Amino acid sequence: MGSVSAGFFDFLNFGGDSHSNSNVVEDGQYCTADEVAAYIKEFHKLPSNYITKSEARNLGWQGGPLKNYAPGKSIGGDTFTNRQHVLPDSDSKYIECDINANGTNRGAERIVYNSGNYKVYYTADHYNTFKEI
Known part of the structure:
Protein backbone atom coordinates (compact mmCIF):
# COMPACT_ATOMS: atom_id res chain seq x y z
CA MET A 1 0.00 0.00 0.00
CA GLY A 2 1.30 3.46 -0.89
CA SER A 3 1.39 6.25 1.60
CA VAL A 4 -1.04 9.11 1.69
CA SER A 5 0.90 12.28 2.43
CA ALA A 6 -0.69 15.19 4.25
CA GLY A 7 2.27 17.55 4.37
CA PHE A 8 1.40 21.08 3.39
CA PHE A 9 -2.29 20.28 2.78
CA ASP A 10 -3.05 20.56 6.49
CA PHE A 11 -3.85 24.25 6.08
CA LEU A 12 -6.92 23.39 4.02
CA ASN A 13 -10.15 23.39 5.99
CA PHE A 14 -11.76 20.17 4.86
CA GLY A 15 -14.94 19.02 6.51
CA GLY A 16 -13.48 15.66 7.54
CA ASP A 17 -16.07 12.97 8.07
CA SER A 18 -18.73 15.34 9.38
CA HIS A 19 -20.57 15.54 6.07
CA SER A 20 -23.98 14.97 7.64
CA ASN A 21 -24.24 18.66 8.48
CA SER A 22 -23.08 19.81 5.04
CA ASN A 23 -25.17 22.09 2.91
CA VAL A 24 -24.95 20.05 -0.29
CA VAL A 25 -28.15 19.09 -2.06
CA GLU A 26 -28.51 16.34 -4.64
CA ASP A 27 -29.37 18.61 -7.56
CA GLY A 28 -26.66 21.15 -6.63
CA GLN A 29 -23.55 21.91 -8.65
CA TYR A 30 -20.23 22.07 -6.83
CA CYS A 31 -16.56 22.52 -7.70
CA THR A 32 -14.62 23.15 -4.45
CA ALA A 33 -12.88 20.32 -2.61
CA ASP A 34 -15.04 20.69 0.50
CA GLU A 35 -18.31 20.71 -1.42
CA VAL A 36 -17.46 17.89 -3.83
CA ALA A 37 -16.14 15.69 -1.00
CA ALA A 38 -19.29 16.28 1.05
CA TYR A 39 -21.45 15.53 -2.01
CA ILE A 40 -19.63 12.24 -2.73
CA LYS A 41 -19.93 11.13 0.89
CA GLU A 42 -23.61 12.05 1.02
CA PHE A 43 -24.82 10.81 -2.39
CA HIS A 44 -22.10 8.31 -3.49
CA LYS A 45 -21.62 10.00 -6.87
CA LEU A 46 -20.30 13.20 -8.41
CA PRO A 47 -22.46 16.32 -8.71
CA SER A 48 -24.32 16.73 -12.00
CA ASN A 49 -21.95 19.45 -13.24
CA TYR A 50 -19.30 16.81 -13.92
CA ILE A 51 -18.96 15.06 -17.28
CA THR A 52 -16.43 12.42 -18.32
CA LYS A 53 -13.68 13.09 -20.84
CA SER A 54 -15.58 10.92 -23.33
CA GLU A 55 -18.75 12.98 -22.88
CA ALA A 56 -16.70 16.18 -23.32
CA ARG A 57 -15.04 14.84 -26.49
CA ASN A 58 -18.47 14.05 -27.91
CA LEU A 59 -19.17 17.79 -27.56
CA GLY A 60 -16.00 18.70 -29.48
CA TRP A 61 -13.59 19.18 -26.56
CA GLN A 62 -10.00 18.15 -27.26
CA GLY A 63 -8.38 19.21 -23.99
CA GLY A 64 -7.92 22.50 -22.20
CA PRO A 65 -10.78 24.69 -20.94
CA LEU A 66 -14.21 23.08 -21.16
CA LYS A 67 -16.33 26.25 -21.03
CA ASN A 68 -16.67 26.66 -24.83
CA TYR A 69 -18.01 23.12 -25.22
CA ALA A 70 -19.94 22.51 -22.01
CA PRO A 71 -20.59 25.75 -20.09
CA GLY A 72 -20.80 25.21 -16.34
CA LYS A 73 -19.34 21.70 -16.52
CA SER A 74 -16.09 20.23 -15.22
CA ILE A 75 -14.26 17.01 -16.06
CA GLY A 76 -14.96 14.13 -13.70
CA GLY A 77 -16.10 10.53 -13.55
CA ASP A 78 -13.18 8.81 -15.25
CA THR A 79 -11.20 6.01 -13.61
CA PHE A 80 -8.00 6.81 -11.72
CA THR A 81 -5.78 3.74 -12.16
CA ASN A 82 -3.59 4.16 -9.05
CA ARG A 83 -0.67 2.61 -10.98
CA GLN A 84 1.87 4.24 -8.67
CA HIS A 85 0.01 2.88 -5.60
CA VAL A 86 -0.21 6.36 -4.08
CA LEU A 87 -3.62 5.47 -2.62
CA PRO A 88 -4.55 2.34 -0.66
CA ASP A 89 -4.95 -0.75 -2.84
CA SER A 90 -8.60 -1.55 -3.42
CA ASP A 91 -10.81 -3.98 -5.31
CA SER A 92 -13.10 -1.04 -6.08
CA LYS A 93 -12.44 1.59 -8.74
CA TYR A 94 -11.06 5.00 -7.97
CA ILE A 95 -12.89 7.85 -9.71
CA GLU A 96 -11.29 11.24 -10.33
CA CYS A 97 -12.59 14.76 -10.88
CA ASP A 98 -11.21 18.25 -11.39
CA ILE A 99 -11.48 20.68 -8.50
CA ASN A 100 -11.95 24.44 -8.85
CA ALA A 101 -11.84 24.23 -12.65
CA ALA A 124 -3.30 19.91 -5.21
CA ASP A 125 -0.25 18.76 -7.17
CA HIS A 126 -1.67 16.49 -9.88
CA TYR A 127 -1.46 13.15 -8.04
CA ASN A 128 1.96 13.56 -6.38
CA THR A 129 0.56 13.75 -2.84
CA PHE A 130 -2.90 13.17 -1.40
CA LYS A 131 -4.83 14.05 1.74
CA GLU A 132 -7.85 12.03 2.80
CA ILE A 133 -10.79 14.33 3.44
Missing part, protein backbone atom coordinates in the same frame (compact mmCIF):
# COMPACT_ATOMS: atom_id res chain seq x y z
CA ASN A 102 -15.42 25.38 -13.32
CA GLY A 103 -14.94 25.20 -17.09
CA THR A 104 -11.57 26.99 -17.11
CA ASN A 105 -8.04 25.59 -17.20
CA ARG A 106 -8.16 22.19 -15.53
CA GLY A 107 -5.22 22.92 -13.25
CA ALA A 108 -3.60 20.42 -10.87
CA GLU A 109 -6.31 20.06 -8.22
CA ARG A 110 -8.22 16.78 -8.19
CA ILE A 111 -10.38 14.67 -5.98
CA VAL A 112 -10.08 10.91 -6.27
CA TYR A 113 -12.61 8.74 -4.46
CA ASN A 114 -13.06 5.04 -3.90
CA SER A 115 -16.28 3.82 -5.51
CA GLY A 116 -16.66 1.06 -2.91
CA ASN A 117 -16.22 2.80 0.42
CA TYR A 118 -16.47 6.45 -0.78
CA LYS A 119 -13.26 7.54 0.91
CA VAL A 120 -12.24 10.83 -0.68
CA TYR A 121 -8.71 12.03 -1.35
CA TYR A 122 -7.56 15.50 -2.45
CA THR A 123 -4.43 16.37 -4.43
Whole structure:
Protein backbone atom coordinates (compact mmCIF):
# COMPACT_ATOMS: atom_id res chain seq x y z
CA MET A 1 0.00 0.00 0.00
CA GLY A 2 1.30 3.46 -0.89
CA SER A 3 1.39 6.25 1.60
CA VAL A 4 -1.04 9.11 1.69
CA SER A 5 0.90 12.28 2.43
CA ALA A 6 -0.69 15.19 4.25
CA GLY A 7 2.27 17.55 4.37
CA PHE A 8 1.40 21.08 3.39
CA PHE A 9 -2.29 20.28 2.78
CA ASP A 10 -3.05 20.56 6.49
CA PHE A 11 -3.85 24.25 6.08
CA LEU A 12 -6.92 23.39 4.02
CA ASN A 13 -10.15 23.39 5.99
CA PHE A 14 -11.76 20.17 4.86
CA GLY A 15 -14.94 19.02 6.51
CA GLY A 16 -13.48 15.66 7.54
CA ASP A 17 -16.07 12.97 8.07
CA SER A 18 -18.73 15.34 9.38
CA HIS A 19 -20.57 15.54 6.07
CA SER A 20 -23.98 14.97 7.64
CA ASN A 21 -24.24 18.66 8.48
CA SER A 22 -23.08 19.81 5.04
CA ASN A 23 -25.17 22.09 2.91
CA VAL A 24 -24.95 20.05 -0.29
CA VAL A 25 -28.15 19.09 -2.06
CA GLU A 26 -28.51 16.34 -4.64
CA ASP A 27 -29.37 18.61 -7.56
CA GLY A 28 -26.66 21.15 -6.63
CA GLN A 29 -23.55 21.91 -8.65
CA TYR A 30 -20.23 22.07 -6.83
CA CYS A 31 -16.56 22.52 -7.70
CA THR A 32 -14.62 23.15 -4.45
CA ALA A 33 -12.88 20.32 -2.61
CA ASP A 34 -15.04 20.69 0.50
CA GLU A 35 -18.31 20.71 -1.42
CA VAL A 36 -17.46 17.89 -3.83
CA ALA A 37 -16.14 15.69 -1.00
CA ALA A 38 -19.29 16.28 1.05
CA TYR A 39 -21.45 15.53 -2.01
CA ILE A 40 -19.63 12.24 -2.73
CA LYS A 41 -19.93 11.13 0.89
CA GLU A 42 -23.61 12.05 1.02
CA PHE A 43 -24.82 10.81 -2.39
CA HIS A 44 -22.10 8.31 -3.49
CA LYS A 45 -21.62 10.00 -6.87
CA LEU A 46 -20.30 13.20 -8.41
CA PRO A 47 -22.46 16.32 -8.71
CA SER A 48 -24.32 16.73 -12.00
CA ASN A 49 -21.95 19.45 -13.24
CA TYR A 50 -19.30 16.81 -13.92
CA ILE A 51 -18.96 15.06 -17.28
CA THR A 52 -16.43 12.42 -18.32
CA LYS A 53 -13.68 13.09 -20.84
CA SER A 54 -15.58 10.92 -23.33
CA GLU A 55 -18.75 12.98 -22.88
CA ALA A 56 -16.70 16.18 -23.32
CA ARG A 57 -15.04 14.84 -26.49
CA ASN A 58 -18.47 14.05 -27.91
CA LEU A 59 -19.17 17.79 -27.56
CA GLY A 60 -16.00 18.70 -29.48
CA TRP A 61 -13.59 19.18 -26.56
CA GLN A 62 -10.00 18.15 -27.26
CA GLY A 63 -8.38 19.21 -23.99
CA GLY A 64 -7.92 22.50 -22.20
CA PRO A 65 -10.78 24.69 -20.94
CA LEU A 66 -14.21 23.08 -21.16
CA LYS A 67 -16.33 26.25 -21.03
CA ASN A 68 -16.67 26.66 -24.83
CA TYR A 69 -18.01 23.12 -25.22
CA ALA A 70 -19.94 22.51 -22.01
CA PRO A 71 -20.59 25.75 -20.09
CA GLY A 72 -20.80 25.21 -16.34
CA LYS A 73 -19.34 21.70 -16.52
CA SER A 74 -16.09 20.23 -15.22
CA ILE A 75 -14.26 17.01 -16.06
CA GLY A 76 -14.96 14.13 -13.70
CA GLY A 77 -16.10 10.53 -13.55
CA ASP A 78 -13.18 8.81 -15.25
CA THR A 79 -11.20 6.01 -13.61
CA PHE A 80 -8.00 6.81 -11.72
CA THR A 81 -5.78 3.74 -12.16
CA ASN A 82 -3.59 4.16 -9.05
CA ARG A 83 -0.67 2.61 -10.98
CA GLN A 84 1.87 4.24 -8.67
CA HIS A 85 0.01 2.88 -5.60
CA VAL A 86 -0.21 6.36 -4.08
CA LEU A 87 -3.62 5.47 -2.62
CA PRO A 88 -4.55 2.34 -0.66
CA ASP A 89 -4.95 -0.75 -2.84
CA SER A 90 -8.60 -1.55 -3.42
CA ASP A 91 -10.81 -3.98 -5.31
CA SER A 92 -13.10 -1.04 -6.08
CA LYS A 93 -12.44 1.59 -8.74
CA TYR A 94 -11.06 5.00 -7.97
CA ILE A 95 -12.89 7.85 -9.71
CA GLU A 96 -11.29 11.24 -10.33
CA CYS A 97 -12.59 14.76 -10.88
CA ASP A 98 -11.21 18.25 -11.39
CA ILE A 99 -11.48 20.68 -8.50
CA ASN A 100 -11.95 24.44 -8.85
CA ALA A 101 -11.84 24.23 -12.65
CA ASN A 102 -15.42 25.38 -13.32
CA GLY A 103 -14.94 25.20 -17.09
CA THR A 104 -11.57 26.99 -17.11
CA ASN A 105 -8.04 25.59 -17.20
CA ARG A 106 -8.16 22.19 -15.53
CA GLY A 107 -5.22 22.92 -13.25
CA ALA A 108 -3.60 20.42 -10.87
CA GLU A 109 -6.31 20.06 -8.22
CA ARG A 110 -8.22 16.78 -8.19
CA ILE A 111 -10.38 14.67 -5.98
CA VAL A 112 -10.08 10.91 -6.27
CA TYR A 113 -12.61 8.74 -4.46
CA ASN A 114 -13.06 5.04 -3.90
CA SER A 115 -16.28 3.82 -5.51
CA GLY A 116 -16.66 1.06 -2.91
CA ASN A 117 -16.22 2.80 0.42
CA TYR A 118 -16.47 6.45 -0.78
CA LYS A 119 -13.26 7.54 0.91
CA VAL A 120 -12.24 10.83 -0.68
CA TYR A 121 -8.71 12.03 -1.35
CA TYR A 122 -7.56 15.50 -2.45
CA THR A 123 -4.43 16.37 -4.43
CA ALA A 124 -3.30 19.91 -5.21
CA ASP A 125 -0.25 18.76 -7.17
CA HIS A 126 -1.67 16.49 -9.88
CA TYR A 127 -1.46 13.15 -8.04
CA ASN A 128 1.96 13.56 -6.38
CA THR A 129 0.56 13.75 -2.84
CA PHE A 130 -2.90 13.17 -1.40
CA LYS A 131 -4.83 14.05 1.74
CA GLU A 132 -7.85 12.03 2.80
CA ILE A 133 -10.79 14.33 3.44
